[in-house]
Ligand SMILES: Nc1ncnc2c1ncn2[C@@H]1O[C@H](COP(=O)(O)OP(=O)(O)OP(=O)(O)O)[C@@H](O)[C@H]1O
């Protein structure tokens with residue numbers, strides 16, 4: 001292998017590959033937010049809901065944890081969303097786009113994992129927090145919103161940042177249904193330049209930088225919202 | 237206020253029964269307390285004192301029995317009624333249970349805003365006044381993790397007082413404190429009693445509560461086995477169960493004796 005050729009090829013391909021970052025970022029942000037928006041209520045229902053609801057949430061979690069992302073991408077893109085977008089009233093709103101399918105699959109899967117992160121955090125809080133809120137006359141909803149979640153979400157940030165890095169890597173599967181994110185572009189350019197190895201290196205470096213930026217950002221957030229004197233182990 | 241006489245108890249419990257883990261933790265407990273009175277619950281560990289206090293505001297719902305506030309039975313099945321009832325009954329816990337993510341001021345203020353619907357400005361003003369009352373206005377911005385145990389308990393008392401409770405339930409408010417921090421909390425409790433607050437308190441602080449209480453209630457195995465004024469139960473040569481118990485724990489805690497001295 002001629003390193004000069006490889007380097008030049010990588011250098012020339014970089015702008016094109018970086019164009020994929022926008023799509024990857026879109027996938028991640030969309031999926032993390034969808035996962036958060038669903039994961040929080042799922043966790044609350046799994047802790048405080050009636051037995052039947054708790055069982056439904058558990059089933060949901062098992063489903064999305066149990067089915068590989070790749071399989072889900074095919075089911076959603078070629079099956080569910082293709083069918084939905086053919087229904088009257090649902091045509092032309094982009095339901096058949098690969099990007100939408102990928103955000104949904106990654107987001108729903110992430111919601112299953114995130115719900116377990118939040119559930120663990122909620123259950124790690126001392127029972128006295130809930131009692132104190134109730135004793136003041138708060139409804140359970142008020143206690144959950146003003147006492148339980150603000151604490152549980154803070155505790156969840158480290159695990160959430162782990163979830164981010166996993167999701168980032170899972171997002172590389174979205175190319176299989178045609179999302180032109182980093183991986184998709186890497187494959188396209190590798191086949192025209194015949195430099196698959198150097199292109200893989202470029203993609204790898206981009207993913208690594210994205211992971212680092214996200215994890216770093218979340219750890220800054222964690223410090224920002226830290227409660228004075230309070231650590232995961234309790235008071236210092 | 238006017239629809240019932242001066243003699244209507246503020247809080248009344250009738251025939252409370254609670255079974256936990258197959259044990260009758262509360263076995264037909266009856267209790268009532270009049271305005272401005274102080275009743276002290278004593279008894280060995282596991283007697284059911286905490287369970288009784290938590291049944292009184294339905295944190296632990298009793299299996300059967302009735303709770304009456306100012307002569308009116310509380311219908312705990314109605315969420316609205318339950319929340320309004322709990323606002324009128326302040327509770328102090330052994331381990332404080334301050335909200336860990338909120339400063340002292342926010343701890344006192346949060347229920348005023350969320351439950352009472354007060355504006356932030358009014359709630360802050362009230363919270364500052366309550367912190368002043370327990371001598372902690374200079375700690376308003378501190379988080380629980382940066383307060384001493386005694387300070388935490390005083391913030392918890394301020395938080396309960398801010399809701400204008402008609403009666404306060406205190407579950408061993410000083411048991412989790414280092415000995416040198418007990419005094420500051422007892423001082424606040426004494427001031428409350430002298431200010432006319434109605435209180436039911438579980439405690440092992442015998443001589444302190446003897447100087448404060450209108451009545452001692454001695455519990456054992458889920459039952460009230462003796463009750464009466466401290467003088468009746470602890471006077472010289474009375475020979476009550478209460479006296480024997482108090483003598484024993486006073487020995488352990490180093491109080492001079494279990495006898496009542498005023
Ligand atoms: N959740 C529970 N499940 C089973 N048993 C329980 C439960 N909670 C309390 N108990 C039992 O109920 C009894 C009364 O407990 P409680 O905490 O009310 O006693 P206490 O008088 O407050 O004791 P202490 O002085 O140690 O605080 C004890 O025997 C305890 O083991």
Ligand SMILES: [Mg+2]
Pocket residue numbers: 285286287407408
């Ligand atoms: Mg107790």
